Amino acid sequence: MVPLSWYVALSAMMFITGLVGVLIRRNIVVVLLCIEIMLNAVNINFVAFSDYLHLIDGQIFVFFVITVAAAEVAIGLGIIISLFRLRESVNMDDYNLLKL
């Protein structure tokens, strides 16, 4: 039996990996991929606690996380295509439209 804390540690490591990716990568598509890593890390946590506590609610929440992830991907990629039409670039540093 694997202790619960190992799952929490794995989830934390994956979350940090995704966070670092969001911070250091300048390609917008890769930044969205890194957000997926973070959501998956959270899902692992949910399912691990669900297994440990013998409660099904954690697994239900994973459903909602997956739903939100799908919505986020659809909207995010639409925005990326729109921005690419505007500037012909996927580098985040090229987009400072909202900067004063």
Next chain:
Amino acid sequence: MIQQLPFFYFGGMALVCAILVVASRAAIYSAMALLGMFIHVAGLFIVLDAPFLAGVQLLVYAGAILVLYLFVVMLLNLQGGGATPLQKQTPFAILLSLLAIGELGYLLVKTHFYPKLPAIPHPSVPTLGNSETIGMVLYTQYLFPFEVASVVLLIALVGAIVMARGRGRFRQE
């Protein structure tokens, strides 16, 4: 040790794939590494006694979301690019990372590892299977969030079409 082997394999591979996503130069390699991560996370769900979620993970993430990413990556024809160095925000970034390292270190020092978790009494062993239990709870106790989720998906559908159509205000700059 032999019982912990699946955890180490799936967890370790998921972590390695996640690092590959961040470290790969080309966006297409990042997307393929993400596919590996999704599959190994699904394996982890099976280890954690959630086979239905493992199936959903494979269908939705590896089947739908990743294909969407691959479409966009190939549509935009992204060439390498890789990590461009930080420009003028370097001192600020160093300051913030030192702050974050300090905070994480403080949290690690203050954490009690392997605390005595109270033993959870095994409640009435569910006679139903995993997917039946999820269905029962999802359509009774969580019915309202379920409906809200469908509205979220509808908004995403309409929003994606409006965003990607491109003949709107975005175009006539």
